Amino acid sequence: MSRFPELGLILALAAGLQAAPASAGPLGLGRPATPDEIAAWDIDVRPDGVGLPEGRGGVAEGEELYSDNCAVCHGDFGEAVGRWPVLAGGQGTLTADRPIKTIGSYWPYLSTVYDYVHRAMPFGAAQSLSNDEVYAITAYLLYLNDLVDEDFVLSRENFLSVRLPNEPNFKDDDRLQTETFVFDEPCMKDCKPGEPTITMRAAVLDVTPEGDGEGSLE
Amino acid sequence: MSDESRQPKASRRAFLTGSLAAGGALAAVGAARAAGDPAILELPDWTTTLGEGVDANPYGMPSEYEAHVVRRNVPWLTADPVSSVNFTPLHELDGIITPNGLCFERHHGGVAQVDPAQWRLMIHGLVETPLVFTLEDLKRFPRVNKVYFLECAANSGMEWRGAQLNGVQFTHGMIHNVMYTGVPLRTILEECGLKPAGKWMLAEGADAAAMTRSIPIEKALDDCMVAFKMNGEALRPEQGYPARLVVPGWEGNMWVKWLRRLEIGDKPWHHREETSKYTDLLPDGTARRFTWEMDAKSVITSPSPQAPITHGKGRTVITGIAWSGRGTIRRVDVSLDGGRNWLPARLDGPSFDKSIHRFYHEFDWDGRPLYLQSRAIDSTGYVQPTKDALRSVRGVNSIYHNNGIQTWYVNENGEAENVEVS
Known part of the structure; x- marks a missing residue:
């Protein structure tokens, strides 16, 4: 060991971590998390602003960052490429035959945008953006949804002043209260008149994959 | 080696076919003229030759004949x-x-x-x-x-x-x-x-x-x-x-x-x-929001579009699965006529809380078209609804939690198709 003093130091540090006071729990398993460890992983943000880091970013910076990092999938204006998610527009479509669910039309909380962009975007380079960059992209997404002006700058200080328009339209699960027919006694005999008639066939649409030759559908 | 070993079999098969065509009159004369299933009459390679030893597959895999039993995706469904x-x-x-x-x-x-x-x-x-x-x-x-x-x-x-x-x-x-x-x-x-x-x-x-x-x-x-x-x-x-x-x-x-x-x-x-x-x-x-629980649901897994009836009319096994996020499955009903009449299916296998349950319905198929449905009832009394009942409340844009009753149409040939019926 003495021939490798640095290694000895590293081992001693590692041992120190291992030998930290055992958990106060009944089984004595695990070890206390250090404040730095918690800070390294505790990245979540809530609608009340808890978890937002220091930082700020404006629409102008956001536009450039968005063009470089986001537009390839989400389109220059949040309209989406292919089947990637649409991020902007769609206001007023939630009752339409084909609703367009975007940040502006559907998402209830802006904190979700910040949290998600930081934790999972850009796709394939997660958690690579700085706090200021995430604020800037979030500001630009608000701009794309006509919710702020082009000179808007988003920061931890003014974050809670922005509310998304669809927030009031979410309600907790009420399936069992509103769909009480599921508790009706099931009919066993002569439940419907006449012979069954086919009203729709999957074969007409013909969208079922045929496999890759290795195991095609019969 | 395999060519040589197959050569005599091929000629014997040809002879056998000929003898069968001739009414089987010669079949009783000797072993070479036996009548019946070649799968019985002709010894296969796996009987006459040695198979692989242990460790040929340190982590075992299914038979090569099961290669079609794989997960599949629907490419158009997602972006990547x-x-x-x-x-x-x-x-x-x-x-x-x-x-x-x-x-x-x-x-x-x-x-x-x-x-x-x-x-x-x-x-x-x-x-x-x-x-x-x-x-x-x-x-x-x-x-x-x-x-x-x-x-x-x-x-x-x-x-x-x-x-x-x-x-x-x-x-x-x-x-x-x-x-x-x-x-x-x-x-x-x-x-x-x-x-x-x-x-x-x-x-x-x-x-x-x-x-x-x-x-x-x-x-x-x-x-x-x-x-x-x-x-x-x-x-x-x-x-x-x-x-x-x-x-x-x-x-x-x-x-x-x-x-x-x-x-x-x-x-x-x-x-x-x-x-x-x-x-x-x-x-x-x-x-x-927070629609966490999975409602009671069931589906017939065979016959189904990927698993048609291939044996013709007569004894037929319908099987499927049922489950509920609120407990166990108390009963599964099966309909052969698109929901006009229902029969309790036979549940078999362990019944665990919040686990899949297996059901069967065995019957004599008369060869007429079937409109197969199954309906699960869980331990809370929840009865799996029809798709139309769900649509009457939820419309068609809620994406999640579709536990409506599925219909498979089985035609006279045993081919099955995903349909909706009135």
Whole structure:
């Protein structure tokens, strides 16, 4: 060991971590998390602003960052490429035959945008953006949804002043209260008149994959 | 070698065919003229030659004749296979357990390949002592073994507007059912000491999506687990190796894979997978959130479009699966006439809480078209509804939680098709 003093130091540090006071729990398993460890992983943000880091970013910076990092999938204006998610527009479509669910039309909380962009975007380079960059992209997404002006700058200080328009339209699960027919006694005999008639066939649409030759559908 | 060995068989087969054509008059004369099934009369290679020894496959695989029993995806459904889904081949399975390699996959940032030596689980927030556990630590807790189904909330989600995909693999294959070995979450949380203000738990994955979901503390303390084995072996990477959250009966998205962190808080986080996704849009423009429980549901897995009746009329076995996120399955009814008349099916195999149940209906098929349906009734008395009943309340844009009754039309030839009937 003495021939490798640095290694000895590293081992001693590692041992120190291992030998930290055992958990106060009944089984004595695990070890206390250090404040730095918690800070390294505790990245979540809530609608009340808890978890937002220091930082700020404006629409102008956001536009450039968005063009470089986001537009390839989400389109220059949040309209989406292919089947990637649409991020902007769609206001007023939630009752339409084909609703367009975007940040502006559907998402209830802006904190979700910040949290998600930081934790999972850009796709394939997660958690690579700085706090200021995430604020800037979030500001630009608000701009794309006509919710702020082009000179808007988003920061931890003014974050809670922005509310998304669809927030009031979410309600907790009420399936069992509103769909009480599921508790009706099931009919066993002569439940419907006449012979069954086919009203729709999957074969007409013909969208079922045929496999890759290795195991095609019969 | 094989050519030589097959040569005499070929000539004998030709002779046999000739003798059969001649009315079998010569068949009784000797062995070479025997009449009957070549599968019996001609010894196959696997009887006359030696097979591979042990260790030919250190990790055993299914027979080469089962190569078609695989997960499949629907390429048009998603933008990229890295954030996509494939489907369990339910039509090829029986019993209640899903083999590990056939459990459907749903990833939001690809399959994380986590080094178990580097895996850590951190628990912090409203706890007395924030703790870090290694995998070795996790395995020093008392373990439990439980069989649970995991169903994606979007299972059957492509069928809201009507019959679309021709195969039970695609209409219902976002489900699997395995035995988990792991530690009750309650035991782990008690090790940290919950503070009374802790009402919610955020579960977070270590993958490139850093998947998060908010779970009420009552559920976390009730029957959730941190699992490290499935069907006796280590979790597969695509199922969250080395450890995942198990949230029995609740939508699969909450069963965070590659689990790295649990934070205790006083409010839900309203993250992307519980606001933008996994909320259920209704016709009036409002949306249900926190629709966690999976409603009672069933489906006939055979016959079905990928598993037609090939034997003609006569004795026929209908089989399928049923499950409920609220308990066990009390009864499954089967209809052969599109819901006009129903018969109780025969449940067989173990009946576990929040697990798949297997049902059968054996009957003599007269060769006339069938309009097959199944209807599950769970231990709370919940009766699986028709698709139209669900649409009457939810419309066709809620994506998730479609547990409506499925219809397979079976024609005179035994071919099956996904249909809707009046």
